[in-house]
Amino acid sequence: MRTILFAASECTPFMKTGGLADVIGSLPRALEKERGTEVRVILPLYEEMDAEWKDQLEKVADFTVPVGWRNQPASLHRLDHDGVTHYFIRNEFYFGRQGVYGYFDDGERYVFFSRAVIEALPLLDRDIDILHAHDWQTGLAVAFANIMRTDIRTVFTIHNIQYQGWMTHEAFSDLMNIGLEHFAGLEWHGMINCMKAALFHADKITTVSPSYAEEIKQPYYSEGLDSILNDRAVDLIGIINGIDTDEYNPQKDPYIYAPYTSSRAKKRENKRFLQRELCLTEDPDVPMYAVVSRLVEQKGFHLLERILEEFLQENVQVVMLGTGDYAFEQSFAYFANKYPNKMSLQLKFSEAAARQIYAASDFFIMPSKFEPCGLSQLISLQYKTIPIVRETGGLRDTVHPFNEVTGEGNGFSFANYNAHELLYAMRYSLLAYHREDLFKPLLKNVNKSRFSWKDSAKLYNGVYAELVPS
Template identity: 50%
Template sequence: MNILFATSEAVPLAKTGGLADVAGALPKALNELGADVRIVMPKYEEIPEDSLLEFRLIAEFQVSFGWRNQYCGLLTGSLNGVRYYLIDNEFYFRRRGLYGYGDDAERFVFFCFAVMEAVRFMSFHPHIVHCHDWQTGLIPFLLRTRYAFDPAWSYAKSVFTIHNLKYQGLFGMDLIKELTGAGDDMFTPDKLEFHGAASCMKGGLVFADKLTTVSGTYAQEIQTPYYGEGLDSLLRCRSGDLIGIVNGIDEELYDPMNDNALHTPYRSSLSRKRKNKMELQREMGLSESADVPLIGIVSRLVEQKGFDLIAAVLDELLQEEVQLVVLGAGERSYEELFRDAANRYPQKAAFWLGYSDRMARRIYAGSDLFAMPSKFEPCGLSQLIALRYRSVPVVRETGGLKDTVQAYNEYTGDGNGFSFANYNAHEFLFTMKRALCAYRREEEWRRIVENGARADYSWSSSAKAYMNVYAQLLIDRKESEQLWPVIS
């Protein structure tokens, strides 16, 4: 079972969000189940030099798309037991940052064409190409159109994973026509056209053989107008090919017993965990106390994450006996919100602007509660990491948050966190106060933490679900081979 992961980012090479964590960790779990999964991604300037020492150049070739004929280098190397391929073109990828440039359409159309051509030089024939988000959405489209009869891709099938439907890769229709060389017949509402623009994501949604997304609840939500971002009718049409598989985390990477960023290693000991809380309080300038409940937030500061709810009740929340530590960057209004709170409540609130992996891990380890009141959340990895570090999540019941956080029931003792259903600020505040009350009852709190500790947050079960998707496609592929044998 040869699987080629096409992605715009993957740890440990380049990361802006959860996509990189998934693309880096899932192949390892699939390989352990017997697949041969390899990753292809751009060679960004951001990739650390010490990582590039593991790579060697194996091919140089030209990529033709539109009227362009661009150089492409193909490098390969192994990291953490997974083989990576890097698409090298300095004009497109030797820049600071991964996205956000005016020519992103051209950059990632080039990447899609380069992946199609690079297979000729890999000594690896993919049975399945697994594409992730809009940056690779045109690969299933190319596989079904321009490369439909190319021997390098004979009988290959495609899977397209939606990590966040909100980001669709929308560009001018004339631009995508010119870049892809596709005719007008491909830019209709049932193909790449989307409200007068061209959608790279629709290349995956329409043309991939199977669609997946990152939680079962999100798979249902995106088939409704509220969550569907204008694509709900298409997703309902393809519901038979759409499956939700919840993400996991790399439990070796996120292990509070073996995490160099922590002050005190621990597994399930709350007393040892609270030593990390006091060290975090000291580092962030808060009042030091093992008993005061500390709420952690590690997030992009954007509306999707529910920060308008927090803004509405932040002063009320900080009247409680509680502390808050926030790490993130994003919309200026939310950055100002937490900066102002830290100034007005210097002993209770602290804000770290930007991102630091070290500080994120210290917040997971030092917090008692972890807040994620998201408006929508395809899966979310932060709540899984929080549970791994024995921090109790407080979430809204949406997407992967609903699938992974079970509300605590004080009558049965079941549940690993606290949740609320309606997108309402005071419902969030009420839920947070309920969690704070539980924290003050030591035995009850210990039970909630232990409930969270018993769950499996690894990629093991999710990888098996992906293997089932691949297996079905390989059955279809075998039938195609029998009907249309290869002529050599």
């Protein structure tokens, strides 16, 4: 039996800012079902974690963590949830504040956490065979493990290469407490780069879709790390994310108006409910297009912004939920005010509202500039809502363009980052919606789309088996 320790900065249901938390919350449960593998998770203990969870914590031990010339106090806590043991590292100076990210000392905070993971290893209830770290916040844990613990193998997963954890080179002497001979393994272009440190030191590197694994070897997608990724290409593998199909299940979702499996009539009940709630024209036969997303450039909203008014001339409705860049918020608010019967914009995030939109909509728009994996298109397929995506990263791997000749495909896609290619895909979806001979086979393919963690967990277990045979 090999024991894996996941190190990450967030995890559902304890703390979530994005898709990383969903992965860390659900993948360990899937791995626990794999023969020969046991998983633990270690996280920071954030101030704003709900009291519901804090009250269940069991204190394991106090310890200290060297951060430069200081020895920072820390405590280790344990909570067993849903069959997985979770550990939390508490330190009031770094994590006793509101929010997760966005502080001027984020680099130092996660240097502390990464080193604390290593210092906590002797305090855990099991010896750890493999440390599996996720994204830049825990990248230095891989480096520290490689330097300080020869008995542990390491895996590092890139969830989004855009965020790398840059610090000035002085951080090495100020924070790291390792010999100068290790400087080159952390340095990148004259600075300390936490993600580069992980890529340099990890035994295996994974990312969240096969297409993204190929894309990040190219300068356009790599954010400057293509040379080291090409050097480590033999150790790099893309494994598509899954979703928790029990959590995202329209048959028993408590947030939606009318539970369903694949019934179009029930989806129309959800659509009518949402139209009423959002003061849109009540007509369940009008095709509804959804966006549930951060309103940022990465998600392709420059494209949608360019063609939205032209598309709204059709007999359609567009529902958007999310927050993000002020310019996008204002631009989409303009269209929502101009076409109040056709478009709704909610500048917030609400899990209940998101589920209601997935359940009510016919199509889901996701024209990303780049997308490591994407969970939204997987959720939309789970709710029998047809995705319209750009062919990049995980979107290419999970959404296959509908072919009306062969009847294959579970969505609509376009290749180039071009607004009118998006408009063409949306117009083609509208045509298909009004032709039963096209829409029926398309929906049949959507109904067969499955993206649980089961297959992905087997692939991760294969990576672990290469490092530590059971």
